[in-house]
Amino acid sequence: MISAPRTATDRTKLPYCHESFHNLQELRHSASLANKVFIQRDYTDGTVCKFQTKFPSELDSRIERTLFEDTVKTLNNYYAEAEKIGGQSYLEGCLACLTVYLIFLCIETRYEKVLKKISRYIQEQNEKIYAPRGLLITDPLERGMRVIEISVYEDRGSSGSSSGSSTTSSSGR
Amino acid sequence: MSAVMISRKVTRKWEKLPGKNTFCCDGRVMMARQKGVFYLTLFLIIGTCSLFFAFECPYLAVHLSPAIPVFAVLLFVFVMAMLLRTSFSDPGVLPRALPEEANFIEMEIEAANGNVLAGQRPPPRIKNVQINNQIVKLKYCYTCKIFRPPRASHCSICDNCVDRFDHHCPWVGNCVGKRNYRYFYLFTLSLSLLTIYIFAFDIVHVVLRSVDSGFVLVCFFTLWSVVGLTGFHTYLISLNQTTNEDIKGSWSGKNRVQNPYSHKNIFKNCCEVLCGPAYPSVLDRRGVMLEDSSSPAPSDASAASTNKGSNPVSQTTKSSAPLIPNEHTPDEAKPGIGAGTQKSASSPKDEKPPSPTSPNAVAPGVIKESTH
Numbered sequence: 001m002i003s004a005p006r007t008a009t010d011r012t013k014l015p016y017c018h019e020s021f022h023n024l025q026e027l028r029h030s031a032s033l034a035n036k037v038f039i040q041r042d043y044t045d046g047t048v049c050k051f052q053t054k055f056p057s058e059l060d061s062r063i064e065r066t067l068f069e070d071t072v073k074t075l076n077n078y079y080a081e082a083e084k085i086g087g088q089s090y091l092e093g094c095l096a097c098l099t100v101y102l103i104f105l106c107i108e109t110r111y112e113k114v115l116k117k118i119s120r121y122i123q124e125q126n127e128k129i130y131a132p133r134g135l136l137i138t139d140p141l142e143r144g145m146r147v148i149e150i151s152v153y154e155d156r157g158s159s160g161s162s163s164g165s166s167t168t169s170s171s172g173r
Numbered sequence: 174m175s176a177v178m179i180s181r182k183v184t185r186k187w188e189k190l191p192g193k194n195t196f197c198c199d200g201r202v203m204m205a206r207q208k209g210v211f212y213l214t215l216f217l218i219i220g221t222c223s224l225f226f227a228f229e230c231p232y233l234a235v236h237l238s239p240a241i242p243v244f245a246v247l248l249f250v251f252v253m254a255m256l257l258r259t260s261f262s263d264p265g266v267l268p269r270a271l272p273e274e275a276n277f278i279e280m281e282i283e284a285a286n287g288n289v290l291a292g293q294r295p296p297p298r299i300k301n302v303q304i305n306n307q308i309v310k311l312k313y314c315y316t317c318k319i320f321r322p323p324r325a326s327h328c329s330i331c332d333n334c335v336d337r338f339d340h341h342c343p344w345v346g347n348c349v350g351k352r353n354y355r356y357f358y359l360f361t362l363s364l365s366l367l368t369i370y371i372f373a374f375d376i377v378h379v380v381l382r383s384v385d386s387g388f389v390l391v392c393f394f395t396l397w398s399v400v401g402l403t404g405f406h407t408y409l410i411s412l413n414q415t416t417n418e419d420i421k422g423s424w425s426g427k428n429r430v431q432n433p434y435s436h437k438n439i440f441k442n443c444c445e446v447l448c449g450p451a452y453p454s455v456l457d458r459r460g461v462m463l464e465d466s467s468s469p470a471p472s473d474a475s476a477a478s479t480n481k482g483s484n485p486v487s488q489t490t491k492s493s494a495p496l497i498p499n500e501h502t503p504d505e506a507k508p509g510i511g512a513g514t515q516k517s518a519s520s521p522k523d524e525k526p527p528s529p530t531s532p533n534a535v536a537p538g539v540i541k542e543s544t545h
Binding site: 036037038041043044045046047082083084085089090092093094096097100101102104109110111112115141142143144145146147149 | 250251254255258267268270271273274277278302303304305309311319322323324336337355356359433434444445447448449450451452453455456457
């Protein structure tokens with residue numbers, strides 16, 4: 001079942017495209033994990049959460065560079081928004097201090113709200129862009145905000161060079 | 174397909190976390206293993222305040238003002254809340270690398286080192302990054318199998334890498350790191366205020382009633398240590414430094430790198446540390462671990478994870494990544510220094526008159542952390 005509309009030009013650009021990976025469920029059932037690529041953190045701006053936008057060579061034949069870079073840049077923007085120190089964070093901090101931090105039992109912190117947005121964004125990206133190409137992004141939160149883990153799947157029917165483990169660890173949910 | 178529900182306790186992720194923490198309340202509370210000194214702290218604070226409320230407040234409320242005990246109660250509640258918040262929260266523990274990530278990093282290191290001759294020792298695992306035009310070295314943690322982010326450090330008491338590691342505090346029974354530093358600071362600050370408050374009204378009480386001044390003496394010593402500690406941390410915050418960095422002298426000295434994290438503005442530094450965002454815990458302690466495929470029933474009950482999703486495969490607690498054969502302990506690995514952290518250059522906060530210490534000695538003593 002085709003879930004997301006893909007233009008003909010998208011498909012012809014990729015030299016290696018998976019006809020059978022139409023959605024996440026099919027990916028899990030009919031594919032085996034070949035490899036995992038880890039996008040590391042970029043510490044040039046300090047300790048803020050930011051990931052490197054350098055395109056890994058392992059994904060060269062799987063996805064266009066611009067799509068990948070867009071995803072990472074958007075994630076970086078989300079994290080920057082969560083960690084921004086400005087009026088809103090001061091207000092939140094002062095209010096929380098005055099209520100002896102009990103207010104966090106009732107309301108969500110700004111960071112948590114942004115993390116939910118990120119989780120929805122990653123899910124959407126997986127469904128629309130990555131799963132059709134046999135890839136799956138894991139939310140960095142599940143990896144301690146250290147790496148963005150991208151799982152590379154091979155179609156079971158055509159797998160010949162998969163060297164990774166055959167665990168079906170589903171990542172990205 | 175009918176769902177067969179087996180009524181058994183779900184396994185939450187905190188039960189399988191590596192490291193030497195203890196967890197309570199089904200993963201909501203996270204502390205270090207040794208909690209004896211924490212109980213002592215609780216006893217001292219509650220004991221002192223109880224004595225104050227029992228013996229001095231009635232007199233002060235009647236003869237001076239009822240606002241005095243009221244304010245003392247508020248301050249006491251704030252102190253206890255901050256103490257419990259510091260002690261029970263995740264300090265910013267970085268989870269260990271899963272086997273695939275560890276392998277990936279190993280392969281990167283191998284590629285970077287090139288060919289090492291058989292008898293030779295491989296170079297130490299260090300990554301250089303440039304932060305604000307300063308070169309900062311990131312060290313590899315052999316326990317957690319990750320390159321530690323800047324300012325992170327491995328606490329050997331809790332056996333975890335902690336982000337923005339300040340120190341391991343036995344008085345609060347936990348590490349102090351990125352997530353709970355501000356609560357720790359507010360705890361020491363409010364405890365200083367409480368001690369000064371009780372001390373002041375002790376003196377007033379003694380003067381007004383000409384009673385025994387033993388209590389005042391005890392408060393005096395407590396005051397110096399707690400106020401000293403608060404002063405030290407205020408100094409660290411204004412420079413945006415951690416205790417760990419201060420002890421190691423990371424940013425001091427002419428030939429050393431200048432602190433790249435400081436905004437060079439005291440106000441901005443304070444704002445960042447105290448009013449920054451509330452970082453979430455990346456340890457999904459209360460997430461439910463899904464059972465393996467070998468369990469007899471489909472785990473429908475455990476599929477609904479409480480928090481941010483769950484790993485379907487329960488990873489091993491000990492990292493069992495196949496290591497490259499020339500893995501070795503690096504030169505800079507030192508054995509742990511002594512048993513238990515000593516954080517006591519200034520005298521501890523106890524009510525028995527301790528050996529008099531110089532009020533200027535505010536820097537903490539030996540901080541035990543493995544420097545591998």
